[in-house]
Amino acid sequence: MRKLTLPEWASIAEITGAFAVVISLVFVILSVERNTAAITSQVGDTSYEAVRELNLLRLNNPELFAITMKASTSLDGLDETELEKYKIWVHAYIDLWERFYDWDVSGVIVEDFGGWHEYFSAWTSRHVTKALWDDIKWQFTNPDFNKQVEAALTR
Secondary structure (H helix, E strand, O other), X not given: OOOXXXXXXXXXXXXXXXXXXXXXXHHHHHHHHXXXXXXXXXXXXXXXXXXXXXXXXXXXXXXXXXXXXXXXXXXXHOOHHHHHHXXXXXXXXXXXXXXXXXXXXHOOOOOOOHHHHHHHHHHHHHHOOHHHHHHHHHHOOOHHHHXXXXXXXXX
């Protein structure tokens, strides 16, 4: 049996190194997929928790609950302070919707965004008037998102 020359050993090392690179890339891909799944799950958990917190805030705050109940029939029945509190509560919901919208557009949410979009559209059509939106929309600077809100108001 003949001994391998230095160039032959170099070729074997090169092939072995290339194989090792391919194997390490497979491990990187698997790790990225696992991290993506974990991040998606975390975004989902955070999203549900944020909506839950806003609902619990309303439920556990008798003053806010009374304001939102009064506003559900007409904003005209709210005094100036109540109207400002209601605007802040509405802003919190729409701000959350805008965050979800941005996550969807940027690809952070890899699951179907349709369910969240329908939830917030229905919520907006129920709790926001055109006049109220006109008063607070200056705080939302994404024109594409604003079109989503305005579409919900025409439902």
